[in-house]
Structures are given as C-alpha cells and as structure tokens.
Amino acid sequence: IVSPTLYKQLRQVCEDHVQAQILQFRENSPDSVLFLKKMNACWQDHCKQMIMIRSIFLFLDRTYVLQNSMLPSVWDMGLELFRNHIISDKTVQSKTIDGILLLIERERSREAVDRSLLRSLLSMLSDLQVYKDSFELKFLEETNCQRLMQEREVPEYLNHVSKRLEEEGDRVITYLDHSTQKPLIACVEKQLLGEHLTAILQKGLDHLLDENRVPDLTQMSQLFSRVKGGQQALLRHWNKDMVQDLLDFKDKVDHVIEVCFQKNERFVNLMKESFETFINKRPNKPAELIAKHVDSKLRAGNRGHRRGTPCWEKCLSGLRRAFTSKLEGMFKDMELSKDIMVHFKQHVQNQSDLAPIDLTVNILTMGYWPTYTPMDVHLTPEMIKLQEVFKTFYLGKHTGWKLQWQTTLGHAVLKAEFKEGKKELQVSLFQMLVLLMFNEEDEFSLEEIKLATGIEDSELRRTLQSLACGKARVLTKSPKGEEVEDGDKFVFNGDFKHKLFRIKINQIQMKETVEEQVSTTERVFQDRQYQIDAAIVRIMKMRKTLGHNLLVSELYNQLKFPVKPGDLKKRIESLIDRDYMERDKDNQTISSIDPSKYHTIFF
Structure with a gap:
C-alpha cells in the first residue's frame, strides 16, 4: 500500500520541478549559443538530480517498480518527464534544433565551435529518443550542396568533396549519433556528387585526360564509385564521343595527306591499312558504335531531309545495294506518308464533328523497319475517333491492307x-x-x-x-x-x-542490357547468314571442289565482317542439306584432323 503512494508522490514532485524549468526557455533569447548552454546546463542538472533520487529510492526502484512492468524505472521516469514537458515543447525544440544546426553550419564554414556542447546536446536528444524524428531528418535536409560547381575547377571541386566527406565522418565520430553516419554520408554523396555527375564530366574529364592528370582522374574514379550510377556515367561519357573523335582524327589525317603530301598514293594506302588494322582488332564493337552513331544522327537530323540531296546520294553510293534497300524503303515510306496526309487533310477539312487535333500519320512498311512490340493504351475518345476516321480513309484506298498502330513511336x-x-x-x-x-x-x-x-x-x-x-x-x-x-x-x-x-521533354533512355546485346548480335548474324551463303556458293562455283579448311580460309578473305568458325560450319551444313553442295564421297566427316572436301551441285 505504501509503495504505490510513494511512487505516485515521487513522480508528482519530479513533474512539478521539471514543469517549473520550462519558464526559463520561453524567454526571448536572441543568442542561440547562450540558449544551448542554458539547455545543456538544465539537462546536466536534471541528470545529476535523477541519479541522486534514484539512489535514495533504490529499494523502491528494485522492488515495487521492477515487479510492475507497466511502470517506468525512476531514471526512465525522469527522462519521460523531461521529454514531455521541456524538449517536446514546440518553441523549445525548434530553438534547440535550429541552434545545433547553426553551430554545425558554422563549423562547416571553418569557424571554431564548442564541440563538447554539441556532443552533450545530441546525446541528450538520443537519450530522450527524439534524435531521429526531431534532429536527423532536418539535419539531412540542411546538408545540401553549396553550388560550388559553377565557381571552382573540377580538381578543386573534387578536393572539396573529399574533404567534406572526411569532415562529416569526423563529426559522426566526435558528437553525432552513430546511427546518423550512413544517411549523412549518403546525403553528402548525393548532394555534392550524385546531382552533378554530368556537370563534372562535361566540365573536366576531357581536360584531365588531355593533361594526363593521373591523381585527379584517380580521385574522380574513387568518388564516382561511391555514388549509384557514377561509374556507369563515367563510362558513358568516355564512350559517347569515341566515334566522333575517330572521325575527327580521320579528317585531320586526310587534310595532312592532301595538303602536305599531295595525296601521295603510298601515304593514302598506308593510312588506310593503319585504320583497317586497329579497327579490325575488335571485330564487332567498332561496327556497333558506328551504327549507334549513325542512328543518333538520323534521329536528330532527318526532319525535312529529302532524297536527292548530295549528302543522301553520297551516303548511298558508299554502301552496297544489299545494305541500302531497306534504308531507301524507309525514306520512300516517309515520302508516301506526306502525300497520304495531304489527301487526308483534304478529306476531313469539312467534317466539323472532329476534335481540333492536327493528326499526322506515318505509314511504315513492316519489312523495312525494325519490329516493335505493340502496346494497347487508353487513348482519349477524340483521338480514338480520329484514328478510326483515318483507318477508314486509308483502307478505302488500299483494300486488303492492315494497319497496326505503334503507340510507342x-x-x-x-x-x-x-x-x-x-x-x-x-x-x-x-x-x-x-x-x-x-x-x-x-x-x-x-x-x-x-x-x-x-x-x-x-x-x-x-x-x-x-x-x-x-x-x-x-x-x-x-x-x-x-x-x-x-x-x-x-x-x-x-x-x-x-x-x-x-x-x-525527352524520355528517359533505358540502358542496353546484356540480354539485349546478345539478342542484337544474334539478329545481326541472321541478317548476315545470307551473305555467308552467297559467298560459299560463289567460291564453290568457281573452285568446283575444295577442302573444308581452304573453303573457310577463302571465306575469311572475302567476308568483310567477323564470323565464328562454328557459324561457318552451320552455314555449310545448311547448304549441303539444301543440295547446293555435297561432301566428297570418299571423305564424309568434318573435322580439323580429317577435313572434308566439297563439290558443287549444278541444277
């Protein structure tokens, strides 16, 4: 009977005392540091007093309170009272948090601050279990970039980032709660690096490479590896201008040969052989990069481009017919689409029930263009009606044709x-x-x-x-x-x-995956297999009978693209199955030890 009453009266006395302390913090105090010192002194006094009270009422704490799990211990009761009546007060909490953030900002600006005061106050917030919700979230929001990218050169900025990361790590060790370390470092990395990857690369990478600034490049690589997508951005930036740089270099060499060496044939041939040597060292990659480069140029610059221009004719003349038939078909589609749209606009100009939408449709022949996966989306009623009007108009002029809308384009x-x-x-x-x-x-x-x-x-x-x-x-x-x-x-x-x-507003481009690269390589080979077949038939018609190894050697000399021996073997087998050629009857196996001989079959 005595213990509950004693505990209740003890709590009431402590609560009255803590409530009386709040008055000193509600006074106007323009100096944030003085306010923080007053708060720290109050907290230290409160802790000392609660330690003394716990010692006096130790028997009560170890018996009655321990047996009642719903009751906080004497120490926890003191923390609860201080949290509820002082630090949870909106004005007091705001002044305390803002004051702490002000001191941290001053320290970041190279001013001397009382680190022991910061350590004590942040420990108080942690003990009172308000550190994360009240301080950490606001602290991370305040940890933002100081917009130094525009003011400093890249090496200087990278040094600044490294120093800031080191300083923030030191703050965690010195006075911040250890739970802040991971989000704080992540925040600094995001604000100082993650949001400026492109600007850093555009402003400084080429310069550092040209001047062979190895330490600065090493520091850039190390910092970029800390940020999600950093190394990928570095690789993309290094890779994206490779084709253009190569073309610029070729123009430079051509100019030197033309002006300085009067287009001497020996110099021209030597340059050609040199380019062939280093480009062919990587079988597929140069072709892939050049194809992507040409694709980007066509996407960006084909608006209003018409066939018959010198640029277009020069492009076609430099390519074989087998490679330009689809490209010619694409441009033909675009020209025909323009004519179709002229007639369609004349067709609908007197239809007043259509929405005021200026519709333009490009009719693409599936055999000329890449395949796209159709996606059914919910268009507006006005758009659906206009689509149906165009479909009726087009199919009325082209009976038996089928239209498939490509919403992705x-x-x-x-x-x-x-x-x-x-x-x-x-x-x-x-x-x-x-x-x-x-x-x-x-x-x-x-x-x-x-x-x-x-x-x-x-x-x-x-x-x-x-x-x-x-x-x-x-x-x-x-x-x-x-x-x-x-x-x-x-x-x-x-x-x-x-x-x-x-x-x-550009769409976010998806990075090409390994699976997509493999799929592209397979499609490229599918397109090339007919050229391989044609080369095999051409060689066999000329040579009549030829051994396997000699045939493969001839193919490598004639084909202008890399191909695996296994793929050549499959194409030879395919031609044998289709009776374009046959194995020598005296030698029916295909192996490197006992290679076959082949004969052509004439129809």
Missing part, C-alpha cells in the same frame, strides 16, 4: 498554361496521356495513372520520371526523389518556368 505537341504564361510541350504519346489527366484533377497517384492510361509499369515509371525528375519538371512528385516508387503522388507544376516557348 507516337509524339505530340501540347499547349499548356503556367503562371509564367503559355508554353508548348513537345512530348511522347505516353507523356501526353499522363499530362492530359491533369486537366481533370490536380493530383494523381502512380496506381491511378497506371489504371487510367493503360501504360505498362516500367514504361510508365520512365515516363513519370521524365516529367517529374528531369530537367523540365512540369509535374512535382512527393515524396521527392530521382526514382518513381510505389505510392508516389504527382501534382501539376503551375510554377514551371522555362526560357523557351516550345520545350522538348
């Missing part, structure tokens, strides 16, 4: 109104479908957008990432971040500003 120009004024947004069809939703509501979740548009998950995430996380952020995302996660919400950004009237 569609794009649009939208007119948007922002506080700054009207803008035109050049977007993909998927981006358009997402943006049109915000005519109806101000906010949508990822799941709601997915349901309304019908865009598949991975494609939708990339689309939203381009609209809310790219350079032109016409949407805002919560919570903030560079990746689109489940549960994210999106709001139209009415405060969006841009110096241009028409803004192109």
Whole structure:
C-alpha cells in the first residue's frame, strides 16, 4: 500500500520541478549559443538530480517498480518527464534544433565551435529518443550542396568533396549519433556528387585526360564509385564521343595527306591499312558504335531531309545495294506518308464533328523497319475517333491492307498554361496521356495513372520520371526523389518556368542490357547468314571442289565482317542439306584432323 503512494508522490514532485524549468526557455533569447548552454546546463542538472533520487529510492526502484512492468524505472521516469514537458515543447525544440544546426553550419564554414556542447546536446536528444524524428531528418535536409560547381575547377571541386566527406565522418565520430553516419554520408554523396555527375564530366574529364592528370582522374574514379550510377556515367561519357573523335582524327589525317603530301598514293594506302588494322582488332564493337552513331544522327537530323540531296546520294553510293534497300524503303515510306496526309487533310477539312487535333500519320512498311512490340493504351475518345476516321480513309484506298498502330513511336505537341504564361510541350504519346489527366484533377497517384492510361509499369515509371525528375519538371512528385516508387503522388507544376516557348521533354533512355546485346548480335548474324551463303556458293562455283579448311580460309578473305568458325560450319551444313553442295564421297566427316572436301551441285 505504501509503495504505490510513494511512487505516485515521487513522480508528482519530479513533474512539478521539471514543469517549473520550462519558464526559463520561453524567454526571448536572441543568442542561440547562450540558449544551448542554458539547455545543456538544465539537462546536466536534471541528470545529476535523477541519479541522486534514484539512489535514495533504490529499494523502491528494485522492488515495487521492477515487479510492475507497466511502470517506468525512476531514471526512465525522469527522462519521460523531461521529454514531455521541456524538449517536446514546440518553441523549445525548434530553438534547440535550429541552434545545433547553426553551430554545425558554422563549423562547416571553418569557424571554431564548442564541440563538447554539441556532443552533450545530441546525446541528450538520443537519450530522450527524439534524435531521429526531431534532429536527423532536418539535419539531412540542411546538408545540401553549396553550388560550388559553377565557381571552382573540377580538381578543386573534387578536393572539396573529399574533404567534406572526411569532415562529416569526423563529426559522426566526435558528437553525432552513430546511427546518423550512413544517411549523412549518403546525403553528402548525393548532394555534392550524385546531382552533378554530368556537370563534372562535361566540365573536366576531357581536360584531365588531355593533361594526363593521373591523381585527379584517380580521385574522380574513387568518388564516382561511391555514388549509384557514377561509374556507369563515367563510362558513358568516355564512350559517347569515341566515334566522333575517330572521325575527327580521320579528317585531320586526310587534310595532312592532301595538303602536305599531295595525296601521295603510298601515304593514302598506308593510312588506310593503319585504320583497317586497329579497327579490325575488335571485330564487332567498332561496327556497333558506328551504327549507334549513325542512328543518333538520323534521329536528330532527318526532319525535312529529302532524297536527292548530295549528302543522301553520297551516303548511298558508299554502301552496297544489299545494305541500302531497306534504308531507301524507309525514306520512300516517309515520302508516301506526306502525300497520304495531304489527301487526308483534304478529306476531313469539312467534317466539323472532329476534335481540333492536327493528326499526322506515318505509314511504315513492316519489312523495312525494325519490329516493335505493340502496346494497347487508353487513348482519349477524340483521338480514338480520329484514328478510326483515318483507318477508314486509308483502307478505302488500299483494300486488303492492315494497319497496326505503334503507340510507342507516337509524339505530340501540347499547349499548356503556367503562371509564367503559355508554353508548348513537345512530348511522347505516353507523356501526353499522363499530362492530359491533369486537366481533370490536380493530383494523381502512380496506381491511378497506371489504371487510367493503360501504360505498362516500367514504361510508365520512365515516363513519370521524365516529367517529374528531369530537367523540365512540369509535374512535382512527393515524396521527392530521382526514382518513381510505389505510392508516389504527382501534382501539376503551375510554377514551371522555362526560357523557351516550345520545350522538348525527352524520355528517359533505358540502358542496353546484356540480354539485349546478345539478342542484337544474334539478329545481326541472321541478317548476315545470307551473305555467308552467297559467298560459299560463289567460291564453290568457281573452285568446283575444295577442302573444308581452304573453303573457310577463302571465306575469311572475302567476308568483310567477323564470323565464328562454328557459324561457318552451320552455314555449310545448311547448304549441303539444301543440295547446293555435297561432301566428297570418299571423305564424309568434318573435322580439323580429317577435313572434308566439297563439290558443287549444278541444277
């Protein structure tokens, strides 16, 4: 009977005392350091007093309190009272946290601060179990980049980043709670490195390479390896200009030979042999990089380009007929599409029931173009109606043909109104479908957008990432971040500003995976197998009878692309099965020890 009453009265006395302490912190105190010192003194006195009280009431603490699990110990009761009546006060907590952040910011600015005061106060927040929610979140938000990239050269900036990482690690050891280390270092890496990867590379990588700045390049590599996607960005930057640099070098050598050596044939041949030697050392990679380079140029510069120009004729003349037939077909499709659209616009100009949408359709022949996986998305009723009108018009002129809409290739120009004024947004069809939703509501979740548009998950995430996380952020995302996660919400950004009237919002490009590279290599071989077959037949018609090893050797001399011996063997077997050639009857096996001889078969 005595113990409950005693514990209750003890708690009441302690609570009255703690409540009386709050008054000193509610006074206006312009000096943050004095306020923090007063808070620290109050905390230290409170701890000493609670230690003394616990010693006096040790028997109560070890018997009655220990037997009642619902009651906090005398020490925990003291922490609870201090947390509830002092540190949980909004004004007091705000002043305390802001004061601590101010001291940390001063230290980052090379000012001397009382580290023992910081250590004591942060230990107090940890003991009171408010460190993470009250301090750490705000501390990480305040740990942002100081926008030094524009002011400093890359080596100097990298040294600054390394020093900041070292200093923040030292702060964790000296006075921050150890639980802050991982998020703090990650925050510094993201703010100082992750958000400036492209700027660092564009501003300094070429310069460091040209001057052979090995220590600075080593430091860049080490820092980039700490950030997600850092090394990939470094590789991409190093790789993206390789073809253009090679072409520039070729132009430079051509100019020297023409001007200095008067196009001497021996110099020309020597240069040609040199280029052939180093390019052919890597069988497929140069061809792959050149193909991607040409693709990027055609994508960027083919608007309004017409056949018959000197550039186009020169391109065709430099390639074999086998490689240009599809390319010619592509340009022919584009020319025919223009004529079709002229007639279609004349067809619909008197139909007043159609929405005011300026529709342009390109009719692509499937045999000329790459294959694309169709994706069924939810278009607006106005767009569906216009599609049906075009389908009826086109099939009426081309009976028996079939149209398949490729939504992944569609794009649009939208007119948007922002506080700054009207803008035109050049977007993909998927981006358009997402943006049109915000005519109806101000906010949508990822799941709601997915349901309304019908865009598949991975494609939708990339689309939203381009609209809310790219350079032109016409949407805002919560919570903030560079990746689109489940549960994210999106709001139209009415405060969006841009110096241009028409803004192109690029889609986020997916990196080519290993599986896609293997698949591409296989498709390339499928295209090349007919050339291999033709070369085999051509050689055998000329030689009539030939041994396996000699045939393979002849093929390597004639083919202008790398091919594996196993693939050659498969093509030879295929021609034998189709009766284009036959094995010598006296030698029926194919092996390196006992190679076959082959005969041609004439029809």
